[in-house]
Amino acid sequence: MFASFLVNTWIVATIVAAAAGVVGFFVVLRGNSFAAHALPLGTFPGAAAASLLGINPLFGLLTFSGLGVIGISQLGKAGRPEIATALSLVVLLGLGALFLSMSNEYSQATYALLFGEVLGVSSLEIVPVAVVSAVSLALTALLFRPLLLNAVSPELAEARSVPAGRTDILFLGILALTTSAAVPVVGVLLVFSLTIGPPSAARALTNRPVRAMLLSACLSLLTVWASIALALRLGWPVGFFVGGLGALAYGLGRIRMECVRSRRCRARSG
Amino acid sequence: MRGESEVLAVQRLSVSLSGRRILDEVDFALHGGEFCGLIGANGSGKTTLLRTILGFVTPTSGRVVIDGGHRLAQIGYVPQKIVLDPAIPMRTRDLVGLGLDGHRLGLPLARRARRRLVDAMLEAVGATSFAEQRVGELSGGEQQRALIAHALIRRPRLLLLDEPLANLDIKSIATTVSLLRRLALEYRMTVLLSTHDMNPLLPAMDRIVYLANGRAATGRTEDVVRGEVLSRLFGEHVDVIRVHGRILVIAAGAGNGASADLERHPDHVVQVP
Numbered sequence: 001m002f003a004s005f006l007v008n009t010w011i012v013a014t015i016v017a018a019a020a021g022v023v024g025f026f027v028v029l030r031g032n033s034f035a036a037h038a039l040p041l042g043t044f045p046g047a048a049a050a051s052l053l054g055i056n057p058l059f060g061l062l063t064f065s066g067l068g069v070i071g072i073s074q075l076g077k078a079g080r081p082e083i084a085t086a087l088s089l090v091v092l093l094g095l096g097a098l099f100l101s102m103s104n105e106y107s108q109a110t111y112a113l114l115f116g117e118v119l120g121v122s123s124l125e126i127v128p129v130a131v132v133s134a135v136s137l138a139l140t141a142l143l144f145r146p147l148l149l150n151a152v153s154p155e156l157a158e159a160r161s162v163p164a165g166r167t168d169i170l171f172l173g174i175l176a177l178t179t180s181a182a183v184p185v186v187g188v189l190l191v192f193s194l195t196i197g198p199p200s201a202a203r204a205l206t207n208r209p210v211r212a213m214l215l216s217a218c219l220s221l222l223t224v225w226a227s228i229a230l231a232l233r234l235g236w237p238v239g240f241f242v243g244g245l246g247a248l249a250y251g252l253g254r255i256r257m258e259c260v261r262s263r264r265c266r267a268r269s270g
Numbered sequence: 271m272r273g274e275s276e277v278l279a280v281q282r283l284s285v286s287l288s289g290r291r292i293l294d295e296v297d298f299a300l301h302g303g304e305f306c307g308l309i310g311a312n313g314s315g316k317t318t319l320l321r322t323i324l325g326f327v328t329p330t331s332g333r334v335v336i337d338g339g340h341r342l343a344q345i346g347y348v349p350q351k352i353v354l355d356p357a358i359p360m361r362t363r364d365l366v367g368l369g370l371d372g373h374r375l376g377l378p379l380a381r382r383a384r385r386r387l388v389d390a391m392l393e394a395v396g397a398t399s400f401a402e403q404r405v406g407e408l409s410g411g412e413q414q415r416a417l418i419a420h421a422l423i424r425r426p427r428l429l430l431l432d433e434p435l436a437n438l439d440i441k442s443i444a445t446t447v448s449l450l451r452r453l454a455l456e457y458r459m460t461v462l463l464s465t466h467d468m469n470p471l472l473p474a475m476d477r478i479v480y481l482a483n484g485r486a487a488t489g490r491t492e493d494v495v496r497g498e499v500l501s502r503l504f505g506e507h508v509d510v511i512r513v514h515g516r517i518l519v520i521a522a523g524a525g526n527g528a529s530a531d532l533e534r535h536p537d538h539v540v541q542v543p
Contacts, residue, residue, distance in 0.1 A: 029358055142375050149372035152358060152365065152405075156420070158326060159347035160373040203359040207404050210377055212359035257357075 006232075012126055013224045016182040017194065019133040021202075021220025022140050023178040024195030025213040026171060028203060029151040033196055034082055035072060035172060038089040040179040040191040042068040045096030047113050047183065052103055057113075058128050061183055064092060065176035073169045115239035116187030129181045136177040139170075147171060148209055186224070190239045190246075194220055197246025201253030204260075219249055276337060277302050277344075277427050277460045278323065283332035285315070285322055291484055292318045295332065298479055298488035300460045302427070305451060307471040307491075308464040310481030311536045316464040317350060319481070320430050323462075336428065346421030350432035354413055356406030362416045363388050363401045369420035387423060394456075395419045395449060411442030415449070422453065429454075431463045435470055443470045450474065466536045468495070469516050495519075508539070 027036045043061040050060030071088030146167060150157040154164040182191045198219035202212045227241035278300045285293040292315040300306055310316050321327045323334050325341050336344050367378060367388050392401050395415045400408055405416055414434055421429060435443045451474040454461045478494045480487045487494050487503045495517055500508045509520045519539040
């Protein structure tokens with residue numbers, strides 16, 4: 001499990017999980033779950049195109065998530081963000097089908113992209129993933145207060161000179177960076193569970209914003225570490241455990257929230 | 271209040287939104303420490319006027335002058351009907367703290383000076399007892415106090431509130447009005463508060479901006495809330511009756527489509543067929 005060829009795996013997974021947990025905190029607060037689902041799926045043709053061209057898949061992922069951000073924010077100006085998100089996703093997935101049909105390593109590469117490939121991450125691949133994740137982490141920390149105020153109420157934020165439109169685009173950009181870095185590790189389908197499960201558990205466990213964000217990162221790390229360990233031991237795909245543990249974290253958070261609420265209700269009435 | 275400097279001047283302000291004229295040459299000025307009610311029915315342009323003062327809406331003609339340079343640094347704002355999500359991990363004191371530095375970059379550090387400012391503000395609005403509770407789980411009146419503290423912590427010279435009394439029970443309405451009156455005096459701050467019913471404001475309000483048909487009648491309350499002034503504004507005959515410290519405005523329904531007119535009247539206006 002801790003063999004030398006796995007060192008890179010642990011490093012990359014740790015970086016990616018921390019970023020997903022931190023950025024996911026705002027995904028959940030802002031109600032951006034659909035975008036968090038669509039962006040990684042939309043990056044998928046980018047990886048297919050990169051493998052056609054024989055370049056680092058991260059560049060393809062970044063390019064296509066950038067296209068996704070532009071599509072969601074420009075089409076969303078008319079006022080229906082979920083339709084804009086769906087349309088962008090559909091167009092990008094169409095391109096993905098085309099690129100995949102041109103590729104001759106169809107099933108192997110596709111499977112890795114969809115469900116993640118933790119084994120055999122090379123040292124060369126680590127650096128760009130680490131840089132991109134670190135940038136998205138730093139941006140989220142930098143914009144913490146404006147993002148938080150905007151999540152509470154875009155209008156309150158505007159009154160404190162935080163423009164709503166620019167905040168939305170900036171956050172989509174951060175989300176795009178995070179997912180691009182995470183896709184090769186946990187897979188297209190399961191980045192989403194990492195940006196939703198741990199943060200929704202975290203927000204139920206504490207009342208403090210900074211603490212909730214850090215807790216979300218910790219839960220995300222635990223999820224990924226446990227998933228890799230279980231995957232290596234049982235030989236099942238990492239994605240299965242990431243999805244399952246993400247849902248479990250969310251479920252535990254919900255139960256805890258209900259308990260707190262009913263205890264408070266009883267305290268009030270009694 | 272005479273002799274105080276002019277804090278807000280709205281000068282012949284007209285605003286059209288998607289081709290419809292909302293405000294028509296609205297003109298008034300507020301001085302330091304004044305408490306002004308912005309009265310009008312739903313759809314009379316109260317929110318548009320407040321948003322134009324904030325700079326969120328660009329006027330078609332006329333202008334808004336705020337004394338002392340940068341607009342948003344001088345204005346505190348409590349928007350209409352904010353729904354605070356109970357799932358957001360945020361205490362009352364966090365929301366108030368964001369009023370101080372929510373536009374700043376970086377994580378909020380627990381500095382002692384910041385904590386002292388937040389504590390003082392919570393105390394001033396009577397929110398100390400629920401300072402550590404989640405804002406989304408507070409009652410309507412408590413949330414209103416948290417939002418007022420959020421808006422006031424930077425000590426703005428002008429406080430704008432959009433329908434802060436809607437959805438509050440009668441007791442919370444009275445405490446909110448007297449709280450605002452007290453804060454206005456304490457901080458030498460000008461308050462402009464919109465509402466569709468002027469009666470709860472009568473003990474506090476010394477100026478009034480009465481909106482109808484896009485136009486405004488403005489001045490001291492006793493000068494504006496008079497039959498001939500409001501008749502001119504509504505474009506039909508109305509009587510103003512004072513009973514038990516309340517004001518009733520009786521519209522006689524001058525014949526031309528009385529039912530359509532009824533919808534344009536604020537709550538304290540009674541239609542008599």
